[in-house]
Amino acid sequence: MRIVRLANFVTPRSGGLRTALRNLGEGYHAAGHEPVLVVPGAEAGDRMEGSDRVITLPGPVVPKTGGYRVLTGRRRLTRLLDELAPDRLEVNDRSTLRWTGRWARANGVPSVMVSHESLAGLLRVWGAPGGLGDRLADRLNARTAEVYDRVVCTTDWAAAEFRRLGTPNLHQVPLGVDLVTFDPSRRKPEVRARYARDDEVLLVHCSRLSPEKRPELAVDALAALRAAGVPAVLVVVGDGPRRPALAYRAARLPVHFAGFLSGREAVAEILASADVVIAPGPVETFGLAGLEALACGTPVVVNAASALPEVVGAAGAAAAGTGEAFAEAVQEVLARPEEGRRAAARARAEEFGWPAAVDGFLRAHGAAPSPADVAAGPAALERVAGR
Incomplete structure (x- = not known):
């Protein structure tokens, strides 16, 4: 199963989002899937980073962010998505890439949006008054939940701004930590x-x-x-x-x-x-x-x-x-x-391991075996894996 992941605001060298994307990609590959990551960069590229195919599209730097870039140009990204023909789409950006949820639905591709930040919190950091920021966040979050098949949050705190909207397609999956390197x-x-x-x-x-x-x-x-x-x-x-x-x-x-x-x-x-x-x-x-x-x-x-x-x-x-x-x-x-x-x-x-996180994300994608699938035997497991 090809899982295409889109991400903005990924630093070129480090950062929590980059760490999460790398570990999830490795886990998807280990589970028998094909992970493809699409990110913005200074120039176009297509390379392998470990088990991940990483495609870079030229994207402008966002002013006053210290180098963060974003994917722009819907036609270019649409052509790439058409070429990649994903079995699943995972979007790590709730705002500038919201339109990709509509692309996925039009093409019959199940989609997941992963919320890596609190929109209401960011609006407050950027100076929006509390009440106004919360109302704007609610409006934008409702639109996001509508266009994706599932919304994944990593903590109760992150899920709260979707839960108060009564979002029915909300899933909560904690991330993990490398317990070998960090010891x-x-x-x-x-x-x-x-x-x-x-x-x-x-x-x-x-x-x-x-x-x-x-x-x-x-x-x-x-x-x-x-x-x-x-x-x-x-x-x-x-x-x-x-x-x-x-x-x-x-x-x-x-x-x-x-x-x-x-x-x-x-x-x-x-x-x-x-x-x-x-x-x-x-x-x-x-x-x-x-x-x-x-x-x-x-x-x-x-x-x-x-x-x-x-x-x-x-x-x-x-x-x-x-x-x-x-x-x-x-x-x-x-x-x-x-x-x-x-x-x-x-x-x-030790309560947070990457294997459990990968399994949770794959379940959100409908790409991990349930207990019923395991009981059903090899044929059911091959169906889940897209083979």
């Missing part, structure tokens, strides 16, 4: 010593440095901790349009800007070597970076306004959107015995 064994004394002394608290913020991620809250939390006499230092992993402003904000503080780290192992080492990871984004619908930190055995302090409290559970702490609140939550986490808090973090991450 407590990645903790390295030499990595920690690169940034902090033995008597200092090492904080890490790992994300794209863009407005919706609110990275300034990590800097503000550090300032509040230092003012309270806590000898904390902060490492910021990642890059983006907010970096110059953050550097100015952190001029008098012990903040190390590590930039983009090449290789997941390098990211895992710094996450595992931290005392606490800070994830301040208020509109995160899942938060893969936070889950990767938990897998490394490091507790996470998250924004109470996001979906992350649902993901981290008791393995971290939630804070209101101020530096002072984040500082208090960090101290709350540090007050727990270290061995216990690290064990709890890893145990929580």
Whole structure:
């Protein structure tokens, strides 16, 4: 079965969406399906990335996003979809690509839209008044639910804005985490010593440095901790349009800007070597970076306004959107015995594996065997797999 996936706002090097697309593609392939990913880029391309065929269409850069691109040109994308003749269509963009749901329906192709962000939350970040933003989000979300056969959300928090509309075709499927790459064994004394002394608290913020991620809250939390006499230092992993402003904000503080780290192992080492990871984004619908930190055995302090409290559970702490609140939550986490808090973090991450996520997504596509299919034997399993 050919599963064609469309995605906008995919960073060329890293990011939660890119991580999810890669792992789901690998899982689809392992299950006997043919994954094809279509994304925007600087130029046209068609290549294999592992088990994924990745087709790049030229797309313009969205201003003030630090390099995000979008797929434009409906005729070009329509021709490509016609050529690919997908058995399933998966769309990782709820707005600019909404028209592809109508294409799928007209061509008899079952379609799924995966909601990777809260539209109401993004509108608030962009300055829309609460009531107006919520009404606009409801209107746009209703249109989205109408044109796709199924809507997939990764958390209760993300599903809430569709559930309040009574969306009948809503499915909830958590994402997963790489429990091998991100593991407590990645903790390295030499990595920690690169940034902090033995008597200092090492904080890490790992994300794209863009407005919706609110990275300034990590800097503000550090300032509040230092003012309270806590000898904390902060490492910021990642890059983006907010970096110059953050550097100015952190001029008098012990903040190390590590930039983009090449290789997941390098990211895992710094996450595992931290005392606490800070994830301040208020509109995160899942938060893969936070889950990767938990897998490394490091507790996470998250924004109470996001979906992350649902993901981290008791393995971290939630804070209101101020530096002072984040500082208090960090101290709350540090007050727990270290061995216990690290064990709890890893145990929580082990509840989220990619195999279960892949199975959930395939079920949303109607492309995974149900218990009845398994009981029916090989013929039913071949039918599900499209063979």
